[in-house]
Each structure stands twice: as structure tokens, then as C-alpha cells.
Amino acid sequence: MTAIQGDGSIRIGVFICHCGINIAAKVNISEVVEFAKTLPHVAYATDYQFLCSDPGQELIKTHIRENNLNRIVVASCSPLMHEVTFRRAAGEAGLNPFYVQMANIREQVSWVTKDMKSSTTKAKALVAAAVRRVARHDALEVRQVPVKADVLVVGGGIAGIQAALTIANSDKKVYLVEREPTIGGHMAQFDKTFPTLDCAACILTPKMSSVAVHPNITLLTFSEVVSVEGYTGNFRVRIKRKPRYVIEDKCVGCNACVDACIYKQPRFPDEFNVGLSKRKPVYMPFPQATPSVVLIDPESCIQLKKGTCKMPCVDACDRNAIDFNQKEEFLDVDVGAIILATGYQPFNPSRIPEYGYGKYPNVYTGLEVERLVNAAGPTQGQIVLKDGTKPKSVGIIHCVGSRDQKTNPYCSRVCCMYSLKLAHLIKERTEAEVFNFYIDMRAAGKGYEEFYDRVMSEQVQVIRGRVAEVTDWAVTPEEEGKLVLRVEDTLVGVARRIPVDMVVLSVGLEPQPDVEQVQRLFNISCSKGGWLLERHPKLAPVSTFTDGIFIAGACQGPKDIPDCVAQAGAAAGEAMALIDKGHVDLEPNAAHVRENCSGCRTCISACPFHAISLDKETGLSVVNEALCKGCGTCVASCPSGVAQQQMFTDEQIYEEIEGIMNYV
Amino acid sequence: MSKPKIGFYWCASCGGCDEAVVDLAENILSVVEAVDIAVWPVAMDFKRSDVENMQDGEMVVTFINGAIRNTEDREIVEILREKSKYIVAFGSCAHLGGVPGMGNLYTRESILECSYSETPSVVNPEKVCPQGETTVPEGVLTLPVLEERVWTLDQTIEVDYYLPGCPPPVALIVDGVTAFLTNQLPPKGSVLGPKHSLCLDCPRKDTKPENMLIKEFKRPHETEIDLETCLLAQGLLCLGPATRSGCGAACINGNMPCTGCLGPTDSVRDYGAKALSGIASLFDAETEADIARIADRIVDPAGTFYRYSLPGSLFQGKVFQKEGARS
Structure with a gap:
């Protein structure tokens, strides 16, 4: 490392980049170079066509050595663009990389200032600011912290399953946490999947079984994350295991207890069939539930509610798996990375009362019809109306709770395709006449347009128009006893009334109702509407602003199964990259609390990353450097000025301001 | 000797x-x-x-x-x-x-105008105002002139x-x-007092919540002030966090919030700005409207945060002076 001159003097080199004509056309470069030479501590100043090029970097390195420079200023583009480049060059010349300061005379000057005279003046001011600032820079070290080798995946839908399996297959340990009693998520409830019409269960359940038996996966169903501490590479997560009143290790899923239950008939709404069928208080969520373990619902079990049941289930279980005294338990795990795959909730169509959901028995949601179509569903795959008869005509309304300023402005991306799929399945099972009411037919995906063509060839009717109302008010004899869809057919330009027996609402996707809690728990941001926010929509789609926490699947925004699976793979890859590296580099822009803190605690409530705490012994604030993101909030808030941020000390910023004010 | x-x-x-x-x-x-x-x-x-x-x-x-x-x-x-x-x-x-530095929120002329004619208790029909020089039969009288x-x-x-x-x-x-x-002097330019702010020496510091946020400020006459709890935690605008210690928490012991008379610590250039920034960080606000509502309860912000330090602040006053500004 180039030592500061024997006399401790600061020798600054200033390098002005032309960026071809990007800068040179608008800034008088030689004037800026001559000006730079007059600034305090500047030992050398020059310009070059492209400083970011190899010869440009070489030029910087040569002058650092030849002129014994111990600080450099590069006046070129934005630091986001090339700070890494110039820091590396300085490092290669033996300088601490943090003795580099950039003056952005492209984005902030030549690209935005028309007049050459004023842009030259502005460039000089920014160079002066950088020179004054860099003189106050400190030599800083990037700190490395080892990472924990295990990964936590939150959410056991298809995205979580895929991420967990990918990571586990690379011989890393995964904790998969699912709050429902079984993994599988929404995909397990679907009948067929578009556009290939694969049976959802046929492609999903093998993956679910793999999860259950994988030696590297610890599956924690009926469990929720209650707290997350730590930072990238080093999270400590507390998981609450809710009582199922069945000992998971003992139950083999034989269902003897279910058969023996004091309730001879199922009486309670079955969650898996979205309330279209009934279950008993002790139940298996669905035949392929994973783990294959029953659970007891404390809301409906007589023993758990009143303690007065004869408990035939206990007698029936020859493995003594039933335990009415089970309590919730907590488990702490240490992981290096976390993948959130917390999914979505279907839009609740009672929010659009004109569609009559909940009012007319034969208005269904898409998910309800998925269950009706399914052979394992409440009607064994028969599509029947509430009175048991087959519908002769069905209307499918697209964009329910999507592309609608009153509910959700966004497109839910999957509804066009699943509407077409349901149209196909309904047609296939019932031979009913099927009408699809759409705004735009969105079939952008591999094989999707072809699927649309196929369904069109099956004589499914499509009417372009947003349905205004679903009503049972008949105005003609043919409409008697029917549900009438009132719609403007925008292709024909007429208002129409279409009477049908059954209405299917293709509901959109919405963020989970408790997304805010997830956001707080994992300290991540949400985009508008509550979808978890990715770090960059194009270049970091599965990363978040909290390092070490990744997102996959519909929790990030509406998406179909192929996209969820692809994202899950990407998130798994990111998590493995972090873990395989073995350590994390911490930017040295962390804040620290200097001496003379008075323990006023202002910074503690101000810190958005919970990186500051009160030292129990001294009563003063301490920054956990690993948690600190270098946002500077504590520095601004510290009333006694002792919280300071490396790379952004008060002195450095005052010097920068004075540099801007005092020279031009 | x-x-x-x-x-x-x-x-x-x-x-x-x-x-x-x-x-x-x-x-x-x-x-x-x-x-x-x-x-x-x-x-x-x-x-x-x-x-x-x-x-x-x-x-x-x-x-x-x-x-x-x-x-x-x-x-x-x-x-x-x-x-x-x-x-x-x-x-x-x-x-x-x-x-007296609060006078820098006004011009010299408006201060004289206020003191010598506008104040209701002043009776001055001839609008007599202090002059640097007054000629009387005996000669010229002089008075110091306001800067x-x-x-x-x-x-x-x-x-x-x-x-x-x-x-x-x-x-x-x-x-x-x-x-x-005893000739045991610290470096020239030092403020002869402790280096930390008042909270460290405050008798109520243990009652300050670790994660404190303020929903509403109250003025001392608007509330019954508990004798033992951190005043900020009670919603009183106490400037102790920003103010150099050394007073023995005199005001706090009198059950009144710190008003900041000892000025900033060594690390701070502008007391008022820092105090304001620190206090504003405690706002328990989700929306801009929340912020405005909480801030509106701070009566006279300039007089609150710059009560003792306006001329010595970065801006030095509301009326800018060209000559003589601190270089």
C-alpha cells in the first residue's frame, strides 16, 4: 500500500474523462484540468478519452505510482456505473480503494446542461467538491463474515417446494416452513394446468413426496415464522409449531381415527374443497396431503372444546398418535439465506356485488370450479349446479378483481388462461354452451396462443366486454330461472343479455392478507398493492433490499406455475451462491457511534434495519455493523452528532459543500 | 508578586x-x-x-x-x-x-419600530427613536448604535x-x-463542559423507552407532568438529547423540559438543525399528514430549536447579512 508521504501530506490526482464526446462535447475539459491543478493538495491532473478502458485504468495506476498519489478523483460518469472499476484500479496500484472519489460530470453535467460555459462551471464545482472531500477520506477495509450453511424456505406451494428441492439436491440443509397442515399450496387444489392440461396433482404430488422423504429437508408444516434476527448469512429464525393434537412422528395417515370420530358424518366446511364439502373435526386435508398426518381442529372437536368426548379416535389409533395435550412449540434455526414463497390469495368476488357471488348459489369462483372438476373433489369430478343438475350453459367472466380501478388495477396474468382451461373442461364434461367474457385475451406464453386456438376450435364462445351485472331478473320467458349476464359486446357494439345456468368468476390474484406482517418480520419492502418488492425488476428479480432474503413465486406478483417454478430455481440459485461463497462482504459504509454517546436512544427508533441497540452495560448505543445498510438515518437523527457513517462523515460532507461553494 | x-x-x-x-x-x-x-x-x-x-x-x-x-x-x-x-x-x-440572538429573525429597523412605536404600551406620538448622534445646544450627544x-x-x-x-x-x-x-487548560477553542449530551446524566434516563416514538407533543401547561418519567416519553419537547450536559439536569429536576441553553456537543455545528433533526426522527408518522399534524404541535419552531443559538448557526438568522459573516 502506498504510504502517505513521509511528511503525511495528501497528494491528490485528478483524472477527467471525456467519455468520447459524451462529456467532452459539453464540458471544456482542458479548462477543468487546469482548474483542478489549482485546488488544494492536487499533485497531478490530467484527462483521457475513456478512463474506464484498460489503457485508461492503466494511466491512473501509472500516475498513482509515478507521482506518489495517495488520493484520486475521477471525474466521469456516475459511481453506480464505474466506482467499482476505479476502486479496483486504485487497489491494483497499491492504494486503499476507498481513497477514490468520483465526480459525476456526465449524468449530472454534460447530459443535463445545454450551455458549455455553465456545464464547465458545474464540472469545476463538482471536481472541487470531490477534491476537498477525498482529502478527508479514510482507508477502509471490506469486512468478511462467514455464513451459515442452511436455508429457510417459507411457504410450501409449488415455488417453495421447487426452491427447497433444488437446494436440498445440492446437499444443503433446508427448513421448509408451511403454515397450513400440508404443503402443496394452491396448485394442489387445481385440476388440470394450462396449456398442456397436465393433471396438477400428477405433476405436483411426486414433488411433495420428495420433500417429505428428502434427507436434507426438514419439513415444518402447520408452523409459522414468528421472529427473524440477524443479517445476511447469519439469520436466527424462530418458528412456531402449532399443535395438531396428533404426534407427527407416530401418525401414518391410516385415517382410522377419522372413521372412528364421534361425528359419524362430516359436518364442517372442508378448507381444501373451499367449503364445497364437509369434513370431520379430525381430518386429513386431502388424500395426498404431505406430510400424511391427520390433524384435529380445536374449533370443532368436542374434546378440545368441552372435554366431554368419549374420544373414540384415541381408541382407534393403534399407534397412540393422538395427544390432546399438545401445546404450541418453538424451534430456533440458524440459516444463511431465506427464500420467501408465501404465495397469494384469490380475490374475494363479494367485493363486486353486481356479480352476485354469495347471492346467487350458482355463481362460483374459478377455484371452486377447479374443485368441482377434480375427480377427488366434492362431486367426484361432476360439474353440477347446487340442485344437482348439469348446467346447459355457463358464463365465465374474466378480470374479476383485475384490470379494474375499483379493485386492482393490474392484470393477474393467469385468469385468461385458466378461464380458457375451465371453458375446455366444462365443455368436455358437460357439453354445455360456454361463454367467455373478456376484455383482452392475454395468451402470452409458450404454447398459450395455441391453447387459445384449440379452445376456440371447440366452439367455446367469446364475447369481448366487461360484464356489467349478473342478475336473476328475467325480462323474457327464456331468461326465467336463469342467471342473466348483462354485457356490452364491444366488437359488435350492442348491449346483450346472455342467460346461463352457471356463472364462473375468474378471480384475480391478490397479496396474502397478512403480507404486512411478512414485510415487517423479514424487513423487506412491498410494491404498490402489497406484492413483495424485488431489488430490481429486471436485473435482480428474486433479490430483495434485505441481503440474504430472496423471493419466489406469486408473493412477488401474479404469475403462473412455470414462472413460479423458474423464479424458485432462480431464488435457490441466489441462495446457494450466497452460501457456497462461504462469507459475506460488508460494505464499509456502516455507521458507528463515536465516543460521548449519551444513550438518548434517538437512533434506535430511527434505524429502519434494527441495527442499533443499547449496550446493557454502558447504556449507550451500539451499531451492529453487519446489520447496518449505511443508510445514514441514525447519523441525521443523532442529536449529539456522535453517530457517524464511514464514507459519509459530517466532515466529508461539509468539505464537499465548501468545495462546491468556494471555488467557482 | x-x-x-x-x-x-x-x-x-x-x-x-x-x-x-x-x-x-x-x-x-x-x-x-x-x-x-x-x-x-x-x-x-x-x-x-x-x-x-x-x-x-x-x-x-x-x-x-x-x-x-x-x-x-x-x-x-x-x-x-x-x-x-x-x-x-x-x-x-x-x-x-x-x-437576544432571536432578534436575527428581524431587521434592526423593524425591531426599533416595534419597540419605540408599535408596542401598545408605548406612547410616542413624535416617533422619537434612538439616534447615534443628537445635536443639543450644549453640543453633540452620542449613544451606542444597534448593529x-x-x-x-x-x-x-x-x-x-x-x-x-x-x-x-x-x-x-x-x-x-x-x-x-492551575494552568491546566484544554486545547484552544474548547467548550469548558462535558462532551456528551444531557441524557447521559438525566435522572430519568432509565424510564426512556428503547424504541421511542412520539405521537403528539404537549406543552408543559397542557399536561400533568409525571415527576419520574422521561419527559420526551411524556410527549414534552425536551432538548436534552441534543444539548451539552453540565447543568446537573437542573430544569429536569424542576420537572421542566430542557430548552437547550448549553448548546450543542463538540460534534455538532448547528444546534438547532441537529436538535430539529433528532426530534423529527421521533415522529410516529406513517403519512405526510401525520408528520404535519405532529409538527403543528411544535409552537414556534425557530424559537424552540434556535432559542439560544441563532446567530451562531449555519444560517445565522432570517435576514442575511453580506458583511462580516463568519468566514
Whole structure:
């Protein structure tokens, strides 16, 4: 490392980049170079066509050595663009990389200032600011912290399953946490999947079984994350295991207890069939539930509610798996990375009362019809109306709770395709006449347009128009006893009334109702509407602003199964990259609390990353450097000025301001 | 050998700083024993010529309180600077401008206008206003003239040390005087007081929540103030977090919030801005409307956060002056 001159003097080199004509056309470069030479501590100043090029970097390195420079200023583009480049060059010349300061005379000057005279003046001011600032820079070290080798995946839908399996297959340990009693998520409830019409269960359940038996996966169903501490590479997560009143290790899923239950008939709404069928208080969520373990619902079990049941289930279980005294338990795990795959909730169509959901028995949601179509569903795959008869005509309304300023402005991306799929399945099972009411037919995906063509060839009717109302008010004899869809057919330009027996609402996707809690728990941001926010929509789609926490699947925004699976793979890859590296580099822009803190605690409530705490012994604030993101909030808030941020000390910023004010 | 000479002087001041010297009580005897008080207009009779006739540097130290408000203040402190080896800015007004410094929110003319004609209790039909020179049959009378704005002492003359506070706490005065008498002086430019802010010494610090947010500010007369709980936690605008300690939490012990008279710690250049920033960080606000609602409860923000320090702040006042700004 180039030592500061024997006399401790600061020798600054200033390098002005032309960026071809990007800068040179608008800034008088030689004037800026001559000006730079007059600034305090500047030992050398020059310009070059492209400083970011190899010869440009070489030029910087040569002058650092030849002129014994111990600080450099590069006046070129934005630091986001090339700070890494110039820091590396300085490092290669033996300088601490943090003795580099950039003056952005492209984005902030030549690209935005028309007049050459004023842009030259502005460039000089920014160079002066950088020179004054860099003189106050400190030599800083990037700190490395080892990472924990295990990964936590939150959410056991298809995205979580895929991420967990990918990571586990690379011989890393995964904790998969699912709050429902079984993994599988929404995909397990679907009948067929578009556009290939694969049976959802046929492609999903093998993956679910793999999860259950994988030696590297610890599956924690009926469990929720209650707290997350730590930072990238080093999270400590507390998981609450809710009582199922069945000992998971003992139950083999034989269902003897279910058969023996004091309730001879199922009486309670079955969650898996979205309330279209009934279950008993002790139940298996669905035949392929994973783990294959029953659970007891404390809301409906007589023993758990009143303690007065004869408990035939206990007698029936020859493995003594039933335990009415089970309590919730907590488990702490240490992981290096976390993948959130917390999914979505279907839009609740009672929010659009004109569609009559909940009012007319034969208005269904898409998910309800998925269950009706399914052979394992409440009607064994028969599509029947509430009175048991087959519908002769069905209307499918697209964009329910999507592309609608009153509910959700966004497109839910999957509804066009699943509407077409349901149209196909309904047609296939019932031979009913099927009408699809759409705004735009969105079939952008591999094989999707072809699927649309196929369904069109099956004589499914499509009417372009947003349905205004679903009503049972008949105005003609043919409409008697029917549900009438009132719609403007925008292709024909007429208002129409279409009477049908059954209405299917293709509901959109919405963020989970408790997304805010997830956001707080994992300290991540949400985009508008509550979808978890990715770090960059194009270049970091599965990363978040909290390092070490990744997102996959519909929790990030509406998406179909192929996209969820692809994202899950990407998130798994990111998590493995972090873990395989073995350590994390911490930017040295962390804040620290200097001496003379008075323990006023202002910074503690101000810190958005919970990186500051009160030292129990001294009563003063301490920054956990690993948690600190270098946002500077504590520095601004510290009333006694002792919280300071490396790379952004008060002195450095005052010097920068004075540099801007005092020279031009 | 004669005893070392020291001086006390007052400029734009309320007299409280001199009172604080008297408050030394029996300690003052040991001071008087050790030194000769060569100048102390509030307590003894001295003429300007007595000072002018001194040798340069004849006095070891002069403690000057009050802000620089008029030409007389400026003239005398310039003389005292020559005659004293050390100058100590004594109290908030000399240190940072103090309460008189709030005058920098107004022009000199509007202050005179207000004092000599607009104030309801003033009867002045002829609009007589103080003049620097008035010609009478006997000759020309002169009066000191108000400066354009209020200055801190170090904006006027070179200052060696600062004793903060309104007035400086007795303990700090004793320590400061002792430092001179024993010649154990800190680096030039130091503020003679603790380096940390008041919270560290606050008797109520243990009652301050670790994660404190404020939903609503209350003024002392609007609420029954608990005697033991952190005042900020009770919604009172206490500036203790931003204010240099050294007062022994006098106001807090009187169940009143700190108003910031000892000024900022060594790490802060602009007391008001920092205090404001610190307090604003505690707003429990989700929306801009929340922020506005909470902020609206802070009556007179300039007077709250810059009560003692406006002339010494980065902006120095509402009315900008071209000449004489601190370089």
C-alpha cells in the first residue's frame, strides 16, 4: 500500500474523462484540468478519452505510482456505473480503494446542461467538491463474515417446494416452513394446468413426496415464522409449531381415527374443497396431503372444546398418535439465506356485488370450479349446479378483481388462461354452451396462443366486454330461472343479455392478507398493492433490499406455475451462491457511534434495519455493523452528532459543500 | 508578586451571567483570594479609561457575557481582547448569540419600530427613536448604535474558550476558573463542559423507552407532568438529547423540559438543525399528514430549536447579512 508521504501530506490526482464526446462535447475539459491543478493538495491532473478502458485504468495506476498519489478523483460518469472499476484500479496500484472519489460530470453535467460555459462551471464545482472531500477520506477495509450453511424456505406451494428441492439436491440443509397442515399450496387444489392440461396433482404430488422423504429437508408444516434476527448469512429464525393434537412422528395417515370420530358424518366446511364439502373435526386435508398426518381442529372437536368426548379416535389409533395435550412449540434455526414463497390469495368476488357471488348459489369462483372438476373433489369430478343438475350453459367472466380501478388495477396474468382451461373442461364434461367474457385475451406464453386456438376450435364462445351485472331478473320467458349476464359486446357494439345456468368468476390474484406482517418480520419492502418488492425488476428479480432474503413465486406478483417454478430455481440459485461463497462482504459504509454517546436512544427508533441497540452495560448505543445498510438515518437523527457513517462523515460532507461553494 | 488580574464584562445580556458569578457563593472567596478582579462593571465601579490604560495582555482572562448587539459592545470587547491573555465567551449569548440572538429573525429597523412605536404600551406620538448622534445646544450627544444584527462573541473577536449555559452552571464556572488558576487548560477553542449530551446524566434516563416514538407533543401547561418519567416519553419537547450536559439536569429536576441553553456537543455545528433533526426522527408518522399534524404541535419552531443559538448557526438568522459573516 502506498504510504502517505513521509511528511503525511495528501497528494491528490485528478483524472477527467471525456467519455468520447459524451462529456467532452459539453464540458471544456482542458479548462477543468487546469482548474483542478489549482485546488488544494492536487499533485497531478490530467484527462483521457475513456478512463474506464484498460489503457485508461492503466494511466491512473501509472500516475498513482509515478507521482506518489495517495488520493484520486475521477471525474466521469456516475459511481453506480464505474466506482467499482476505479476502486479496483486504485487497489491494483497499491492504494486503499476507498481513497477514490468520483465526480459525476456526465449524468449530472454534460447530459443535463445545454450551455458549455455553465456545464464547465458545474464540472469545476463538482471536481472541487470531490477534491476537498477525498482529502478527508479514510482507508477502509471490506469486512468478511462467514455464513451459515442452511436455508429457510417459507411457504410450501409449488415455488417453495421447487426452491427447497433444488437446494436440498445440492446437499444443503433446508427448513421448509408451511403454515397450513400440508404443503402443496394452491396448485394442489387445481385440476388440470394450462396449456398442456397436465393433471396438477400428477405433476405436483411426486414433488411433495420428495420433500417429505428428502434427507436434507426438514419439513415444518402447520408452523409459522414468528421472529427473524440477524443479517445476511447469519439469520436466527424462530418458528412456531402449532399443535395438531396428533404426534407427527407416530401418525401414518391410516385415517382410522377419522372413521372412528364421534361425528359419524362430516359436518364442517372442508378448507381444501373451499367449503364445497364437509369434513370431520379430525381430518386429513386431502388424500395426498404431505406430510400424511391427520390433524384435529380445536374449533370443532368436542374434546378440545368441552372435554366431554368419549374420544373414540384415541381408541382407534393403534399407534397412540393422538395427544390432546399438545401445546404450541418453538424451534430456533440458524440459516444463511431465506427464500420467501408465501404465495397469494384469490380475490374475494363479494367485493363486486353486481356479480352476485354469495347471492346467487350458482355463481362460483374459478377455484371452486377447479374443485368441482377434480375427480377427488366434492362431486367426484361432476360439474353440477347446487340442485344437482348439469348446467346447459355457463358464463365465465374474466378480470374479476383485475384490470379494474375499483379493485386492482393490474392484470393477474393467469385468469385468461385458466378461464380458457375451465371453458375446455366444462365443455368436455358437460357439453354445455360456454361463454367467455373478456376484455383482452392475454395468451402470452409458450404454447398459450395455441391453447387459445384449440379452445376456440371447440366452439367455446367469446364475447369481448366487461360484464356489467349478473342478475336473476328475467325480462323474457327464456331468461326465467336463469342467471342473466348483462354485457356490452364491444366488437359488435350492442348491449346483450346472455342467460346461463352457471356463472364462473375468474378471480384475480391478490397479496396474502397478512403480507404486512411478512414485510415487517423479514424487513423487506412491498410494491404498490402489497406484492413483495424485488431489488430490481429486471436485473435482480428474486433479490430483495434485505441481503440474504430472496423471493419466489406469486408473493412477488401474479404469475403462473412455470414462472413460479423458474423464479424458485432462480431464488435457490441466489441462495446457494450466497452460501457456497462461504462469507459475506460488508460494505464499509456502516455507521458507528463515536465516543460521548449519551444513550438518548434517538437512533434506535430511527434505524429502519434494527441495527442499533443499547449496550446493557454502558447504556449507550451500539451499531451492529453487519446489520447496518449505511443508510445514514441514525447519523441525521443523532442529536449529539456522535453517530457517524464511514464514507459519509459530517466532515466529508461539509468539505464537499465548501468545495462546491468556494471555488467557482 | 501581585495576583493575576481577571475581568468580567457584560454586553447584550440579562445580568443572569453575572448573577451566576455571585452564585459561586463561598467559592468566590477563594477566587478573590487568588486573583484581582480588575474589571466587573456589574459589581464594581470602573471606567473605560481604566481598561484602556492597561498594558496589552495585562489581564490573564476576561469572561465576557452577552451577545454583541451594539457598537459599544463591539468597541469594549475589542479593547478587552487586547488587554487580556485569554477571552472566555461566558454564557449562551456570548457563546452562540443567546436569546437576544432571536432578534436575527428581524431587521434592526423593524425591531426599533416595534419597540419605540408599535408596542401598545408605548406612547410616542413624535416617533422619537434612538439616534447615534443628537445635536443639543450644549453640543453633540452620542449613544451606542444597534448593529444590523446580533453577533456571537467569536464573530466579533477571537475567543479562546467557551463557558456554555444560560447562565453557565456554577460547577462549570468553578472548573473553568480552576483550569486557569492551575494552568491546566484544554486545547484552544474548547467548550469548558462535558462532551456528551444531557441524557447521559438525566435522572430519568432509565424510564426512556428503547424504541421511542412520539405521537403528539404537549406543552408543559397542557399536561400533568409525571415527576419520574422521561419527559420526551411524556410527549414534552425536551432538548436534552441534543444539548451539552453540565447543568446537573437542573430544569429536569424542576420537572421542566430542557430548552437547550448549553448548546450543542463538540460534534455538532448547528444546534438547532441537529436538535430539529433528532426530534423529527421521533415522529410516529406513517403519512405526510401525520408528520404535519405532529409538527403543528411544535409552537414556534425557530424559537424552540434556535432559542439560544441563532446567530451562531449555519444560517445565522432570517435576514442575511453580506458583511462580516463568519468566514
